[in-house]
Amino acid sequence: MFSKVWKKIQQGDFSPIYLLVGTEHYFFDETVRRIKESLNKDGETDILYFDLDEVPVQHVIEEADTVPFFTDRKLIIAKNASFLKATEKGKEKIDHDLKAFESWVQHPSETAITIFIAPYEKLDERKKVTKLMKDKALLLEAKPLDGNDLVVWVKSTVANEQKVMTDEAVGRLIDTVGQDLVQLQSEIHKMATYVGEQQEITKSDVELLMTRTLEQDAFQLLNAYLRGDTTTALTVYHDLLRQKEEPIMLTALLASQIRLMSNVRYLQKKGYHAQAIAKQLKVNPYRVKLIVESRQKVGEDRLLDVLHRLASADYQLKTSSGKRERILELFLMNRL
Known part of the structure; x- marks a missing residue:
């Protein structure tokens, strides 16, 4: 869908209203970039930005209906179109004039290209304004690829x-x-x-x-600790300290990794494969893959024991006035 729309944009074939929905921001950025690039072939274009969490939508339609001075068309980008999703009554941040907006959507300005960005997994299909936007705007769903x-x-x-x-x-x-x-x-x-x-x-x-992530370093550190490789565990730990990582934060990260390992093992026993586990736990598939493919199978009792000891280290870190780096170091040196 995106490739077809992008081809039309490149040819200068624009829709007056675009509605970009989903969680994959790459598609938002790329669509906006291509529209800007195509419009700028004929000279600089007026570009205006609105955050609909901060201003009402009527500001957008007023701007869209204002004729541009120096260009044939202006580009308006309105992000966070939250009035299209389900919202608890009384908790709306801004008073959007949806009646005026619904009327405008049916007869949008010919001198503006207006992009509404709704960075949400889904919209409220029951709302009249949502149905109207899906009918009148060019809808692009920015879903993660897999x-x-x-x-x-x-x-x-x-x-x-x-x-x-x-x-x-x-x-x-x-x-x-x-x-x-x-x-x-x-x-x-x-x-x-x-x-x-x-x-x-x-x-x-x-x-x-590849840029190493803190999670990858924590996984390497924890695995070294669990297999009794104190030298590697301390080497990774001291590297992280040199990178100005805080022992309290590292302790929390190690505890989080232990909980992830425990959850992965549990779902494995239930018959889930690695991709399904990653989706269920909403974590990077690579982190799950490393745990699943690890030859080192750590028992549940062992994981709970380590988690308990990390909780004790965390308490010491938060209450001690001494050299805090030493507390996590002692934890890594004393493998039970």
Whole structure:
């Protein structure tokens, strides 16, 4: 759907109203960028921004109906169209004049392109204004990509960088980053720049250049601790301290990782596969994959014992006036 709309935009074929719905912000940003680019072919375009959590929608329609001075059309971007989703009565932030808006939607201005961004999983289909917008506006649903669709998108983005990526490298990239298209695009551009004249981006390139996350370091630290590798655990811990990470925050992160491991093991016993577990727990699939594929199977009692000891370390960190770095260090050195 997006590719067809983007092609029309490139040709200068615009809709007066766009409604972008969903949680994948890459599609919002890319659609707005392409409209700006196409409009600017004929000179600079007036661009106005509104946050509908801060101003009523009638401000948007007033601006849309005001004829631009120096251009044929102006571009209006109205984000956070929360009046299209379910809202508890009495908790609306802004008093939107929906009657006026509904009338305007049926006869929008010919001198403005207005984009309404609703960054929500779903809208309230019962509302008259929602039904009207879905009928009159050009609706684009920005849903996260997964499975083969995500692989195809990655390869297309790599091709735009004039590169190719091996299937192994694509899998490693997606496993590590997850489904965030903005972050994936950033990592792909970084890798394409790094390999220079080299045509292919390999799995080794991905592993070399991938930005390590704090969660990955915490997982490495915890795994080293659980298998009794004190040297590696302390090395990772001291590296994190040099990066100015706080022991209290690291303790909380380790506890969170323990709970994740416990939940993953539980869902595994229920017959869930890794992708389904990641979706159920709403975490990066790569984190789940590492736990599932780990050869080191830690029992529930052991995990609970470690969680209890982390709670004790957390209490000491929050009540001690001494050198706090030493408290988590002692925890890592004393494996029971």
